[in-house]
Amino acid sequence: MIELIFLKINRIIMLKILLCLLFINQVSAKEIFSKEYLKQVSTLRDKALTDTTAYDITESLTSEVGARLSGSEGDAKAVKWAIAKFKELNFDKVYTEPVIINKWVRGVETAEIISPYPHQIKITALGGSNPTPKKGITGEIVHFKSLQELKDADASLVKGKITFISDKMERTRNGSGYGKVNGGRYYAGSITAEKGGIGAIIRSIGTDNNRDPHTGGMKAVDTNKETGEMRFLSKDEVVPTGAISNPDADLLVNIIKRGNPVKFKYTLGGHWDGEYTSYNVIGEITGREKPDEVVVIGGHLDSWDLGTGAIDDGAGCGITMAAAKLIKDAGIQPYRTIRVILWANEEMGLSGAKTYAKNQSNNMKNHIIGAESDFGAGSIYAIESNVSEHALPVVAKIAELLKPLGIGYGGNNGGAAPDITPLKAAGMATFKLSQDGTKYFDLHHTQDDTMDKIVPEEIAQNVAVWIVFVALAAEYTGNFGFDLIDTDKT
Amino acid sequence: MIELIFLKINRIIMLKILLCLLFINQVSAKEIFSKEYLKQVSTLRDKALTDTTAYDITESLTSEVGARLSGSEGDAKAVKWAIAKFKELNFDKVYTEPVIINKWVRGVETAEIISPYPHQIKITALGGSNPTPKKGITGEIVHFKSLQELKDADASLVKGKITFISDKMERTRNGSGYGKVNGGRYYAGSITAEKGGIGAIIRSIGTDNNRDPHTGGMKAVDTNKETGEMRFLSKDEVVPTGAISNPDADLLVNIIKRGNPVKFKYTLGGHWDGEYTSYNVIGEITGREKPDEVVVIGGHLDSWDLGTGAIDDGAGCGITMAAAKLIKDAGIQPYRTIRVILWANEEMGLSGAKTYAKNQSNNMKNHIIGAESDFGAGSIYAIESNVSEHALPVVAKIAELLKPLGIGYGGNNGGAAPDITPLKAAGMATFKLSQDGTKYFDLHHTQDDTMDKIVPEEIAQNVAVWIVFVALAAEYTGNFGFDLIDTDKT
Numbered sequence: 001m002i003e004l005i006f007l008k009i010n011r012i013i014m015l016k017i018l019l020c021l022l023f024i025n026q027v028s029a030k031e032i033f034s035k036e037y038l039k040q041v042s043t044l045r046d047k048a049l050t051d052t053t054a055y056d057i058t059e060s061l062t063s064e065v066g067a068r069l070s071g072s073e074g075d076a077k078a079v080k081w082a083i084a085k086f087k088e089l090n091f092d093k094v095y096t097e098p099v100i101i102n103k104w105v106r107g108v109e110t111a112e113i114i115s116p117y118p119h120q121i122k123i124t125a126l127g128g129s130n131p132t133p134k135k136g137i138t139g140e141i142v143h144f145k146s147l148q149e150l151k152d153a154d155a156s157l158v159k160g161k162i163t164f165i166s167d168k169m170e171r172t173r174n175g176s177g178y179g180k181v182n183g184g185r186y187y188a189g190s191i192t193a194e195k196g197g198i199g200a201i202i203r204s205i206g207t208d209n210n211r212d213p214h215t216g217g218m219k220a221v222d223t224n225k226e227t228g229e230m231r232f233l234s235k236d237e238v239v240p241t242g243a244i245s246n247p248d249a250d251l252l253v254n255i256i257k258r259g260n261p262v263k264f265k266y267t268l269g270g271h272w273d274g275e276y277t278s279y280n281v282i283g284e285i286t287g288r289e290k291p292d293e294v295v296v297i298g299g300h301l302d303s304w305d306l307g308t309g310a311i312d313d314g315a316g317c318g319i320t321m322a323a324a325k326l327i328k329d330a331g332i333q334p335y336r337t338i339r340v341i342l343w344a345n346e347e348m349g350l351s352g353a354k355t356y357a358k359n360q361s362n363n364m365k366n367h368i369i370g371a372e373s374d375f376g377a378g379s380i381y382a383i384e385s386n387v388s389e390h391a392l393p394v395v396a397k398i399a400e401l402l403k404p405l406g407i408g409y410g411g412n413n414g415g416a417a418p419d420i421t422p423l424k425a426a427g428m429a430t431f432k433l434s435q436d437g438t439k440y441f442d443l444h445h446t447q448d449d450t451m452d453k454i455v456p457e458e459i460a461q462n463v464a465v466w467i468v469f470v471a472l473a474a475e476y477t478g479n480f481g482f483d484l485i486d487t488d489k490t
Numbered sequence: 491m492i493e494l495i496f497l498k499i500n501r502i503i504m505l506k507i508l509l510c511l512l513f514i515n516q517v518s519a520k521e522i523f524s525k526e527y528l529k530q531v532s533t534l535r536d537k538a539l540t541d542t543t544a545y546d547i548t549e550s551l552t553s554e555v556g557a558r559l560s561g562s563e564g565d566a567k568a569v570k571w572a573i574a575k576f577k578e579l580n581f582d583k584v585y586t587e588p589v590i591i592n593k594w595v596r597g598v599e600t601a602e603i604i605s606p607y608p609h610q611i612k613i614t615a616l617g618g619s620n621p622t623p624k625k626g627i628t629g630e631i632v633h634f635k636s637l638q639e640l641k642d643a644d645a646s647l648v649k650g651k652i653t654f655i656s657d658k659m660e661r662t663r664n665g666s667g668y669g670k671v672n673g674g675r676y677y678a679g680s681i682t683a684e685k686g687g688i689g690a691i692i693r694s695i696g697t698d699n700n701r702d703p704h705t706g707g708m709k710a711v712d713t714n715k716e717t718g719e720m721r722f723l724s725k726d727e728v729v730p731t732g733a734i735s736n737p738d739a740d741l742l743v744n745i746i747k748r749g750n751p752v753k754f755k756y757t758l759g760g761h762w763d764g765e766y767t768s769y770n771v772i773g774e775i776t777g778r779e780k781p782d783e784v785v786v787i788g789g790h791l792d793s794w795d796l797g798t799g800a801i802d803d804g805a806g807c808g809i810t811m812a813a814a815k816l817i818k819d820a821g822i823q824p825y826r827t828i829r830v831i832l833w834a835n836e837e838m839g840l841s842g843a844k845t846y847a848k849n850q851s852n853n854m855k856n857h858i859i860g861a862e863s864d865f866g867a868g869s870i871y872a873i874e875s876n877v878s879e880h881a882l883p884v885v886a887k888i889a890e891l892l893k894p895l896g897i898g899y900g901g902n903n904g905g906a907a908p909d910i911t912p913l914k915a916a917g918m919a920t921f922k923l924s925q926d927g928t929k930y931f932d933l934h935h936t937q938d939d940t941m942d943k944i945v946p947e948e949i950a951q952n953v954a955v956w957i958v959f960v961a962l963a964a965e966y967t968g969n970f971g972f973d974l975i976d977t978d979k980t
Binding site: 062065066117119120209212251254255308450 | 797798937
């Protein structure tokens with residue numbers, strides 16, 4: 001990914017960065033942070049590598065709350081848990097922000113190959129899917145090797161049938177395989193409907209070979225670009241859509257290969273169920289000089305309902321809460337406030353992030369920089385920034401303090417994790433801490449997303465890296481660039 | 491394991507083997523098999539390494555039949571499939587042998603932690619378990635770290651409670667971790683009942699961290715040692731017993747650690763359901779000189795119901811059917827008959843193996859040697875024998891032809907795969923082809939036992955090794971030792 005990013009950056013920007021980095025090496029250390037401060041942060045970084053705070057927080061959330069689909073009982077419990085946990089961790093300020101969400105509830109889920117060879121199949125509804133009729137949907141399978149094949153297909157091939165997209169996600173460290181296939185998850189249902197199909201199933205978007213399907217959001221609402229108004233897609237516009245596990249997709253492909261028509265039946269009870277008020281839960285370490293100006297970090301508090309949401313995104317909550325807490329415990333009170341936001345309803349539409357960005361739209365100038373941890377608990381191998389050029393010396397200093405951990409710098413064109421995107425769009429500077437996601441998509445959105453997958457040393461390494469980022473970003477007295485909406489980079 | 495075996499063999503036997511092996515190197519090649527025959531077998535061995543017959547047979551069984559719990563519709567389909575497949579593969583003789591079994595059917599399976607932290611838990615009934623009442627069993631958990639701890643516990647600790655055994659299986663190449671913990675699966679239900687407990691759950695006997703519990707047989711019947719008569723244990727003698735997945739066991743342990751009473755509820759509908767007639771399905775390559783004398787090989791045709799039974803034991807069926815077929819296709823017709831037996835109901839009590847041994851009790855002299863493939867599709871790394879000493883030169887010749895594949899010899903005190911044990915007990919010489927089982931217990935008895943787990947090159951390597959064993963064993967004109975019941979070794 002780093003290579004790709006470099007390729008993407010145009011040469012002029014590259015030159016500027018290089019000049020900056022050269023410049024930085026000579027002057028920044030003395031000018032931006034005191035030697036004592038850097039030493040204090042480095043000591044804390046090293047201490048954090050064996051600290052268990054993030055692991056313990058994540059274990060607490062997964063054991064005491066567990067699954068917490070937005071709008072479920074687990075959601076309400078998670079909000080209570082988060083308030084109590086922030087207080088227990090001795091944050092200076094703890095509060096919530098109401099977030100109105102559209103609640104989706106999972107229902108019955110069954111699937112089977114009826115003929116020529118009967119098999120029970122593991123299926124899960126995609127989040128936002130309309131339900132099937134109670135007696136299920138029964139029809140012949142029409143097989144497409146990719147979303148593109150479905151898009152290109154003549155409607156006569158699809159009419160009256162159940163579409164099946166079978167391409168498999170590729171395993172990579174940075175998760176780049178995800179974007180190549182998850183279009184199927186988003187659009188299989190609507191494109192099938194458009195072509196007169198009666199149902200849609202997809203191979204799970206995941207790299208594992210367990211018989212555990214991966215859920216995830218699908219295109220279920222239409223947003224009016226002018227008014228911003230949302231509308232649920234009707235049953236004529238999107239068919240009930242489910243994901244089957246990788247082994248079952250392989251089995252289905254093997255049966256299809258034999259050349260005879262394959263009859264399939266599935267039942268999905270998931271459906272929309274009114275509005276619900278959830279909450280962003282926020283904990284702060286108040287800034288020494290500028291309490292109103294904030295460095296925004298956090299993870300999302302909601303999870304899918306199949307697992308206990310350990311890697312998605314209990315870990316992100318644990319890592320960022322621990323980073324802020326360890327900074328405070330070390331007696332460090334940075335220049336600006338560290339605001340840890342545990343976002344509501346990331347999975348079904350970034351509701352918490354959108355609500356927050358809307359509520360803060362007149363206060364964006366106080367949002368100095370932001371980042372989210374939402375890619376599991378694998379070790380961080382690189383950082384990326386998206387800041388004004390004048391702030392690159394600070395980035396370089398962060399990179400310098402991360403070098404002993406073997407962490408590289410991926411350039412100043414960094415992306416942002418999901419809940420940060422509305423703030424980024426509003427102009428906030430952002431940071432990205434890239435984690436090893438080699439195994440992330442084995443577990444993502446499945447029942448296997450559980451605490452046992454988190455390696456204590458790896459989650460602790462995340463905290464160490466976040467401490468360096470947060471402690472320096474919040475201590476830096478300059479601005480990372482509220483004026484950052486940069487046409488070069490969008 | 492090899493080292494262990496060597497340690498177990500007493501010194502005198504070791505000396506005898508060494509003398510034999512020295513002797514063999516000089517004389518056996520000429521005397522036992524012709525050079526042409528050995529060359530023919532070696533050529534076939536090498537060809538088999540890239541052959542897809544075993545893979546294709548296993549794919550056919552898992553795709554066209556799938557799950558085939560004894561007594562289920564899948565069982566009947568598997569029998570039909572096996573007859574047709576033997577015929578399609580051009581075996582000389584194809585027939586069945588009726589096997590009366592006690593049929594057990596799975597029912598509803600739910601579990602949850604009720605308090606202090608509610609969680610849905612994945613559970614599966616152990617094969618042979620009595621059902622819970624329809625409303626389930628609800629009670630406080632009493633935690634034991636091993637079966638031994640439960641055995642040692644005072645009955646007052648267990649009375650009125652649900653026992654939970656939490657020790658985890660260790661991953662090893664030879665599967666030796668299995669025997670250390672599977673006593674919990676066999677005896678948790680009966681020991682809990684004995685101490686007045688109301689239910690029993692165990693951590694799955696498996697090495698994976700998927701949220702897929704492992705089923706498997708438990709002690710559910712009592713056999714009168716004198717009359718051999720079987721009797722189902724009553725509800726007072728064995729409590730309904732289920733296995734929960736490794737991640738859920740970890741979660742439960744984490745919650746128990748917090749020190750408050752843990753209330754658990756589970757429902758299992760599995761129950762015994764009368765008698766059923768299944769079949770051993772047998773295919774033969776008729777011997778050139780001694781058609782009535784047989785080398786018995788095979789795998790078991792039944793599987794658990796959760797997966798499609800690819801590694802347990804579709805692969806064993808595929809490997810041994812392919813080995814015999816490839817021998818025939820190569821124009822080799824050995825001195826004696828190759829009898830491939832696809833055994834009925836291995837999983838719930840070796841019914842097929844016991845029935846066959848009983849029916850053949852007056853014909854044991856014609857059973858020259860036997861082996862079963864029942865440990866997945868991982869590569870073979872060693873062979874072991876259990877033959878009369880006079881036949882060790884033949885074993886040495888087999889070992890010699892397997893050396894190019896990097897396969898070692900583990901001594902003449904080899905164990906036997908499950909379906910071979912009744913014949914071994916009746917005095918038949920046996921062979922063991924030890925497979926790499928490092929990943930076997932990730933999948934064993936779970937829904938994840940599916941075709942995608944089989945690596946074509948690995949299953950083909952198995953066939954190559956079986957070809958060498960079978961072609962030489964069936965060509966050898968001597969006897970491997972019907973007189974083998976050897977007090978030295980038992």
